[in-house]
Amino acid sequence: MSRLFLQARNLVKRFGPTAAVNNVSFEVKKGEVLTLLGPSGCGKTTTLRMVAGFEQPDEGEIEIENTVIVSAAKRIFVPPEKRRMGMVFQSYAVWPHMTVFENVAYPLKRRGVKKAAIQEKVSQVLELVGLGKMESRPATLLSGGQQQRVALARALVYSPQILLLDEPLSNLDAKLREQMRVELKELQKRLSITVIFVTHDQIEAMTLSDQLAVMNLGEIHQIAPPREIYERPRTRFVQEFIGRVIWLEGRLAELAPGGASVEIAGDEPLSIFSRRISEDVKKGDDVIVGIRPESITLAKEKIAGESNQLPCLLEKRLFLGDRIECHLRYGNARFTLATPITESFSNGQKVCLCLPPDSVFIWTKPTGLTE
Ligand SMILES: Nc1ncnc2c1ncn2[C@@H]1O[C@H](COP(=O)(O)OP(=O)(O)OP(=O)(O)O)[C@@H](O)[C@H]1O
Numbered sequence: 050m051s052r053l054f055l056q057a058r059n060l061v062k063r064f065g066p067t068a069a070v071n072n073v074s075f076e077v078k079k080g081e082v083l084t085l086l087g088p089s090g091c092g093k094t095t096t097l098r099m100v101a102g103f104e105q106p107d108e109g110e111i112e113i114e115n116t117v118i119v120s121a122a123k124r125i126f127v128p129p130e131k132r133r134m135g136m137v138f139q140s141y142a143v144w145p146h147m148t149v150f151e152n153v154a155y156p157l158k159r160r161g162v163k164k165a166a167i168q169e170k171v172s173q174v175l176e177l178v179g180l181g182k183m184e185s186r187p188a189t190l191l192s193g194g195q196q197q198r199v200a201l202a203r204a205l206v207y208s209p210q211i212l213l214l215d216e217p218l219s220n221l222d223a224k225l226r227e228q229m230r231v232e233l234k235e236l237q238k239r240l241s242i243t244v245i246f247v248t249h250d251q252i253e254a255m256t257l258s259d260q261l262a263v264m265n266l267g268e269i270h271q272i273a274p275p276r277e278i279y280e281r282p283r284t285r286f287v288q289e290f291i292g293r294v295i296w297l298e299g300r301l302a303e304l305a306p307g308g309a310s311v312e313i314a315g316d317e318p319l320s321i322f323s324r325r326i327s328e329d330v331k332k333g334d335d336v337i338v339g340i341r342p343e344s345i346t347l348a349k350e351k352i353a354g355e356s357n358q359l360p361c362l363l364e365k366r367l368f369l370g371d372r373i374e375c376h377l378r379y380g381n382a383r384f385t386l387a388t389p390i391t392e393s394f395s396n397g398q399k400v401c402l403c404l405p406p407d408s409v410f411i412w413t414k415p416t417g418l419t420e
């Protein structure tokens with residue numbers, strides 16, 4: 050087991066009346082990647098900037114290897130330059146009037162490192178990020194991906210204890226982004242460096258993280274390894290934000306320790322059994338039911354003796370080359386489901402969805418959500 054490296058406890062940051070970051074706590078182990086994932090404006094950058102020291106929290110504290118580096122209550126604040134952290138900013142800001150070498154050497158120069166040592170260290174990190182032959186090139190003549198590497202090299206050059214990366218791949222096109230994602234993961238593993246990574250891209254978050262923190266409106270909804278987040282979301286927001294979900298509405302008819310039954314609103318009275326029930330739902334509540342499409346199987350007709358079968362109308366089928374997209378309707382609920390091209394359904398026919406009880410999630414119906 051790796052050691053605990055950084056601990057953030059109950060961080061709050063207000064800009065005016067609203068809290069941009071509201072009671073956020075997390076831990077990062079040495080050599081691990083923690084990702085902050087969430088929609089625009091949810092407080093990712095603000096959280097990262099508090100870790101880096103560019104923003105002071107109104108409440109809460111941060112500890113590195115059991116030493117408090119910032120605490121609102123104890124009035125402790127270690128300035129950014131004393132934190133031994135490397136940061137790549139959201140707009141990664143490579144300085145255009147400098148060469149690649151000068152850009153990367155800058156943090157060392159500011160720290161008064163000797164010329165020979167600078168030369169050696171800069172060459173080393175440029176090699177590491179694949180820019181070994183571009184030392185003297187002016188930064189203005191670099192592609193987006195190369196600028197990205199310069200920013201990364203600049204953050205790595207003084208051997209930080211932790212790397213803070215704020216959407217470092219967001220300015221790249223899709224193909225380069227994919228390539229850099231793989232390179233970044235390899236580099237992180239090779240250096241065994243601890244990383245806090247910020248993104249709103251779920252693929253990046255799933256592939257790069259050891260631990261994934263899903264944020265919304267200044268709060269962390271869940272922190273867990275990516276697979277656990279996907280398979281066992283703790284809130285409706287987490288389930289919706291990551292992966293695809295099919296939603297149905299209903300009413301909680303029965304609630305027992307091992308599971309619950311929901312009466313689904315639709316064409317005919319129907320009850321669905323689930324083993325994944327949000328803690329706040331009570332018998333009789335209006336609920337919404339979330340199901341991952343890949344956990345559903347589609348049958349031609351009801352299978353005798355099986356429960357959790359949802360009769361649907363197959364309204365339309367679209368051939369997409371590698372799969373068929375089935376447009377289905379149950380009552381007012383419409384959704385799509387991909388099937389293999391070998392299936393032999395036809396438009397307008399009745400089909401039956403089989404919903405495994407472990408894949409059916411029940412959440413409180415949010416107020417304001419109408420039919
Ligand atoms: N210096 C500031 N002054 C006032 N409000 C701010 C400031 N910085 C951030 N905010 C507000 O705080 C909230 C969180 O901003 P933050 O930049 O942390 O979000 P984010 O999750 O990084 O979003 P994005 O994905 O768009 O980068 C937003 O509502 C933002 O407008």
Ligand SMILES: [Mg+2]
Pocket residue numbers: 093094095139215
């Ligand atoms: Mg941001």
